[in-house]
Amino acid sequence: MNELRVFCPATIANVACGFDxxxxxxxxxxxxxxxxxxxxxxxSISRIEGQDLPFEADNNVAGVAAKALLEALGSEQGxxxxxxxxxxxxxxxxxxxxxxxxxxxAVNKLLGExxxxxxxxxxxxxxxxxxxxxxxxxxVAPALLGGFSLVRSYDPLDxxxxxxxxxxxxxxxxxxxxxxxxxxxxxxxxxxxxxxAITQWGNxxxxxxxxxxxxxxxxxxxxxxxIVEPLRSLLIPRFNQVKQAAxxxxxxxxxxxGSGPSIFALSKGEQTAKKVAEAMxxxxxxxxxxxxxxxxxxxxxxxxxxxxNTP
Amino acid sequence: MNELRVFCPATIANVACGFDxxxxxxxxxxxxxxxxxxxxxxxSISRIEGQDLPFEADNNVAGVAAKALLEALGSEQGxxxxxxxxxxxxxxxxxxxxxxxxxxxAVNKLLGExxxxxxxxxxxxxxxxxxxxxxxxxxVAPALLGGFSLVRSYDPLDxxxxxxxxxxxxxxxxxxxxxxxxxxxxxxxxxxxxxxAITQWGNxxxxxxxxxxxxxxxxxxxxxxxIVEPLRSLLIPRFNQVKQAAxxxxxxxxxxxGSGPSIFALSKGEQTAKKVAEAMxxxxxxxxxxxxxxxxxxxxxxxxxxxxNTP
Numbered sequence: 001m002n003e004l005r006v007f008c009p010a011t012i013a014n015v016a017c018g019f020d021x022x023x024x025x026x027x028x029x030x031x032x033x034x035x036x037x038x039x040x041x042x043x044s045i046s047r048i049e050g051q052d053l054p055f056e057a058d059n060n061v062a063g064v065a066a067k068a069l070l071e072a073l074g075s076e077q078g079x080x081x082x083x084x085x086x087x088x089x090x091x092x093x094x095x096x097x098x099x100x101x102x103x104x105x106a107v108n109k110l111l112g113e114x115x116x117x118x119x120x121x122x123x124x125x126x127x128x129x130x131x132x133x134x135x136x137x138x139x140v141a142p143a144l145l146g147g148f149s150l151v152r153s154y155d156p157l158d159x160x161x162x163x164x165x166x167x168x169x170x171x172x173x174x175x176x177x178x179x180x181x182x183x184x185x186x187x188x189x190x191x192x193x194x195x196x197a198i199t200q201w202g203n204x205x206x207x208x209x210x211x212x213x214x215x216x217x218x219x220x221x222x223x224x225x226x227i228v229e230p231l232r233s234l235l236i237p238r239f240n241q242v243k244q245a246a247x248x249x250x251x252x253x254x255x256x257x258g259s260g261p262s263i264f265a266l267s268k269g270e271q272t273a274k275k276v277a278e279a280m281x282x283x284x285x286x287x288x289x290x291x292x293x294x295x296x297x298x299x300x301x302x303x304x305x306x307x308x309n310t311p
Numbered sequence: 312m313n314e315l316r317v318f319c320p321a322t323i324a325n326v327a328c329g330f331d332x333x334x335x336x337x338x339x340x341x342x343x344x345x346x347x348x349x350x351x352x353x354x355s356i357s358r359i360e361g362q363d364l365p366f367e368a369d370n371n372v373a374g375v376a377a378k379a380l381l382e383a384l385g386s387e388q389g390x391x392x393x394x395x396x397x398x399x400x401x402x403x404x405x406x407x408x409x410x411x412x413x414x415x416x417a418v419n420k421l422l423g424e425x426x427x428x429x430x431x432x433x434x435x436x437x438x439x440x441x442x443x444x445x446x447x448x449x450x451v452a453p454a455l456l457g458g459f460s461l462v463r464s465y466d467p468l469d470x471x472x473x474x475x476x477x478x479x480x481x482x483x484x485x486x487x488x489x490x491x492x493x494x495x496x497x498x499x500x501x502x503x504x505x506x507x508a509i510t511q512w513g514n515x516x517x518x519x520x521x522x523x524x525x526x527x528x529x530x531x532x533x534x535x536x537x538i539v540e541p542l543r544s545l546l547i548p549r550f551n552q553v554k555q556a557a558x559x560x561x562x563x564x565x566x567x568x569g570s571g572p573s574i575f576a577l578s579k580g581e582q583t584a585k586k587v588a589e590a591m592x593x594x595x596x597x598x599x600x601x602x603x604x605x606x607x608x609x610x611x612x613x614x615x616x617x618x619x620n621t622p
Contacts, residue, residue: 021513152517153510158532160520191502197538199464201512202332205519206463209471212523221469227508 003036004109007306008102009299010087011094012170012264013138016223016255017203021151023094023142026170027299031085031098032306033062035106038078043067050085061096061127062103068126069104073114079107088292091174092258097139098303100127105144105303117144117302121159132181139258146302148211165214168298169273171251173242173280174262176290179235184259187231196226216252216268223253223266236261241283249279270295314347315420318617319413320457320610321398322405323481323575324449327534327566328514332462334405334453337481338610342396342409343617344373346417349389354378361396372407372438373414379437380415384425390418399603402485403573408450409614411438416455416614428455428613432470443492450569457613459522476525479609480584482562484553484591485573487601490546495570498542507537527563527579534564534577547572552594560590581606 009030015022031050038044043057043066057063062081070077081103087095101124108115115123124140137159141149147164151157206222209215233239233256246254246265250272254265265280267273277293284291320341326333342361349355354368354377368374373392381388392414398406412435419426426434435451448470452460458475462468517533520526544550544567557565557576561583565576576591578584588604595602 018512018516020509021516150513150516150520152513152533158517160517160529162520188505190505192505192508194499194501194503197503197508197511198331200508201329201515202461202463204512204516205329205332205461206469206471208516208519209461209473209523218471222463
């Protein structure tokens with residue numbers, strides 16, 4: 001096998017209560033990437049469609065992630081990457097993670113899978129570091145593993161794939177505004193009240209329990225972020241109205257996707273998720289803010305090969 | 312049915328990472344209580360063995376909890392309670408919770424079970440309030456429900472019974488020292504670093520996941536408390552040595568039981584738990600501190616009726 005086309009899914013990090021530890025994988029929302037072996041011993045990016053991103057491998061998250069993998073192996077195999085971006089950078093649904101994770105997945109596959117999916121996470125994190133300055137795994141882990149994932153610990157890295165109920169759907173609205181990562185970070189406080197931290201880890205426990213027992217109501221009751229959302233939501237116009245609209249339309253719960261500005265809601269069943277998306281969209285329709293809407297099952301499989309044909 | 316004898320199990324609250332939210336139920340370590348209907352319309356406590364505790368119903372956690380239940384029902388049925396204490400008050404393994412929960416369980420049963428076990432929790436919490444000044448549920452919930460329980464939220468009260476793996480055993484050492492509740496509280500800080508809070512809720516997620524998947528190794532990796540244990544353990548002599556001894560003997564993890572001074576360790580299998588208890592005991596044997604040792608399966612059932620015969 002000398003060439004592979006892969007689907008690189010979008011992901012939702014944090015998932016309300018699980019700031020910095022939880023993430024989930026979307027189904028058909030994502031990029032495509034073609035990776036092929038070359039004879040020149042170099043890592044090149046020959047084509048990028050859909051977004052204006054750097055072609056130099058050292059300045060592109062896919063290039064950096066792939067290089068980290070090749071260096072770990074001591075491999076001198078050359079690769080060329082084509083990237084077909086559909087996820088908008090800065091949307092908060094894991095655009096850089098899709099590219100980072102997609103590159104390491106495809107390169108690993110073409111090399112005969114020297115690494116497991118779990119082992120690929122640290123290489124993909126190098127791409128995230130280029131994108132945001134931080135080695136975070138809450139998007140690349142669900143992108144690689146599929147479903148829900150929990151980053152229990154970074155030192156040592158310990159990522160757990162959680163059970164994901166089959167009727168769980170996400171509705172996502174991406175308002176076309178820019179939230180700078182620096183702003184999303186600067187609003188965070190370095191210390192939090194113990195009482196709120198207890199509330200938060202009670203909800204993390206409730207959410208994880210709800211996922212395993214497929215208790216949708218418990219999942220809904222647990223989808224509360226009392227620490228980060230009250231601060232970051234101030235950067236997203238009409239956030240509370242979107243939340244209220246989602247709840248009224250039957251969503252289990254909602255929150256900020258990653259560091260925003262996208263807002264996600266989880267629902268039981270596709271029909272409800274569609275109604276919820278519509279209700280969320282209505283809030284911005286009334287305001288004149290442009291937006292994208294997505295509805296997706298939580299995907300059990302992460303990045304995966306697709307039949308090769310031109311996109 | 313006019314009389315009921317119940318077994319009131321000891322419990323471990325917090326369980327390392329789950330400060331204020333997690334608790335588990337022990338198997339054969341606990342008190343007994345006999346509750347019988349009377350004709351005088353009063354709530355009395357006629358016998359207390361094993362400990363020196365108040366006989367006035369309003370000053371006894373069992374009396375206060377039972378009264379809360381009777382008042383909620385508007386019942387004028389009289390009851391007499393006999394308490395056979397085996398759990399030492401101040402040990403940190405839920406002595407007041409055993410009595411509070413035992414009383415409401417027995418009274419409810421004798422009245423034809425107007426309340427579910429879940430619904431009994433708030434009444435039992437009134438006993439906890441008398442004992443500690445705070446309405447906490449992390450001992451009474453596992454005492455009533457058995458197994459592991461998660462107090463996801465207090466407002467509204469939302470308690471979830473988690474799955475509990477069958478090979479999970481607890482080893483507990485109770486050093487005969489006094490840790491005043493006021494001291495155990497005063498060492499806590501009202502705010503915590505966000506980074507540590509994230510570590511803690513990552514571990515709560517990992518522990519809950521490990522319980523459902525019966526992944527003993529994951530349970531062990533998640534049994535870390537980076538927030539409360541570093542402060543409260545200073546009040547318990549040789550705490551770190553006990554932890555190290557438990558780990559060396561094969562425990563999955565360990566921590567402070569409730570607010571101490573008891574220290575618990577969890578292990579896979581009874582044999583390992585026994586070795587762990589022995590190793591923990593050795594630390595205090597060498598120091599001259601008196602101690603009690605317990606080894607117990609995590610009990611799937613909480614408080615339950617036992618065949619009536621004098622203790």
